[in-house]
Amino acid sequence: MFWRILRKSLTTRKNHFAVAVIAVTMGALLVAATCTISLNIKDKISRELRAYGPNLSILPITDAIGRENGAVFASKGYLMQQDANSIIGDPDILHMSLVLEGSINVNNQMVSVKGVKFEDAKQIHPWWKLTGGIPENNNVVIGQEIAKKFNLSLNQPIVLSGNKTTLDAKVAGIIETGGDEDSQILLDLDTAQNLLGAIGKVSRIDISVLSTNVAVENKGLELEKKVPGSRAKVVQQVAHAEKQLLGKIQALMYFVTLGVLVVSLLSIAGTMTTTVLQRRKEIGTMKAIGASNKEIAKLFLAEATVFGVIGGLLGLLLGYGLAQVIGITVFSTSVVLPIIVVPLTIGCACIVTWIASSKPVLQAVSVEPAITLRGE
């Protein structure tokens, strides 16, 4: 009997049903979409901020004095490349680049060289501007200052003399970075190791740590232990700004979500109240033919639950879909649905529809049927 009344009540007044479900769906959609985005935002933003370059470097413990103006003052220490390989595949490391630095002789002048794997280096320093191409067959890329100093252009020959070996190479590219590289010569890592007599050695590992799940400092301490004879150094310029920015963007999204949550729940409540208000006559009729207050309340709450569940589920699906669209459009990666969003959305939808429909019902049951039916 109860179920029949419920079914009839929902199916005969299609307009009423549509209005209620649309209102709940839209509210739930906003809740689901904004919650999904704000719970994904930290990961997305920290990936985007990796465009500022590496935030951690791993150096040999003995290498106390760094580089300056392209000239290496006292680069004593090395790390072993095979030790460095042991940290490949760490889930918190987005990109890493092995670097070997040293000096060689070009036209009887000392020039600083840097051996890197070009694919890795370009990924970790996305602002590098390379004219020409990535070198093959022992060819080199020269910094723009070097090109000016030695008056070199693309495809011209250049002779690099190390302590024991000499390399006849061609200029495959000219690079502009705004950093040390402008006055350096860049070679493939293997070529550089041969030329500098440092087979299997690197002088630094540049790392882009994804700070979603771990603080950069702590990751540094962890990696230090994995690579023997190394120490980790946080690149403060990048890491410091990132930490501040992450917190702010996250706070911004949380506030937006909170605002959207409050407003959309209130507007679900508003619509539900409107639709229930208009049914006072119906309540009067039910009372007149002998329905108890409890039965009436049960019917209305059951209806509210139907709206809450259907609208909540639809809103969840649509909202997640929209969050996905936003994630892909803005950040070119998909968002994951945090499990908490599922109960949150449906729960909010149900609770709000219950509260919204209980108040007019309570009012209505306390009214005399005769008065309600007359329309007062």
Add this chain to the structure above:
Amino acid sequence: MIFRMIFKGWRFRVKRVALALIAFFLGASLIASLLGLYLNVNDKVGLELRSYGANIKVQPKGGEFIDESQLGKLKEIFWRHNILGFSPYLKIVANVNDQPVVVIGTWRNHEVKIPNEAGFVTGTESVAPWWNIQGSWSQEQGVIIGSDLSKQQGLGIGSNVLIDYNGNKVSLPVTGILSSGGAEDSQIIAPLQLVQNLANLPGKVTEVRISALTKPEDDFARKDPNTMSAKEYETWYCSPYMASIVLQVNEVIKSGEAKPIDQVVKAEDAFLSKVSLMILLVLIVTFIASGLSVMTTASANVLERRTEIGILKGLGADDKQIASVFLLEFILLSLLGGFFGYIAGIWLTKLLSIAVFGSPMAPGLIILPVTLGISAFVAIAGCIIPVIQAINVEPARVLHGE
């Protein structure tokens, strides 16, 4: 007549009118606050991104040095308020304990004199805010020393460091240890004037770094200024694009050549456009969803009044009159709700901005008309379908309750 009908009606249906008004108010406040956020987010996040430090580098043009005296003019260019800070550097290689060490002269917080205006305090604190200094660096006669160098040479706070540059010697107390993760970790940082005296280069610097607030590059910014018409050039010159600020810096620092620091500029442009795109998409989703939900409230409100429509018809009102009563009533409600929603939305955005960014947002004038327009549009869209439905039904049937 029509207004009398509407206002009389409101007096008898206070609760329902209030509900519709609240729906418009809530929808409008959400739209207004997100719109305010969208219009301001570039400025606010742009300012936050300046914690990555300098984005323009000036290096000597032709000669070896830049004149320090030209720096004050940076605060006289058209976009002077967008120059958030700058700091000169003089780099020399000196002997410290028989070892070559780079010594850099610069400012921490230095007051630059500007003609006809109050001085401008700037230095590495604004262009290199990430410098992590243990101890302090306030003394005119003290230096800070890079953390690696301090370990290697066994120098700590309080010890004296003897700097020898081509026979000119000076002994200075170490007042702080600097760790930055960059080249500074193996350098000595000293007050600019002191290094200038030591190197006998008064008033000379080798590099200037500037932190400027810029507008992300768009298609217009990528045009070559030389091919622009006079009017386009004026617009370009008067927009805070990186290229136009660099041009203006070059106009005042004659001895140097300014260049954007690509690492910072490129990442910043990409980041800003992504964040504002994200807010825009959230705004669009919110607009559609809350628009639909306000629309349903309006529909529910009209649906309930079908008997009223029947009576009006029975009394001889034609369809046009009925439709105009309802439309007008809802447009009035939407404008009223929209206006208060606008006020609440602006206030919310202000709160949010103070909480997150520490400064209020500028309320854009465009927000009010847009919010009111959207409100009215939603009101019309929401009541038009049920009104048409009700009009098309026979009065007798509507009154009958079918």
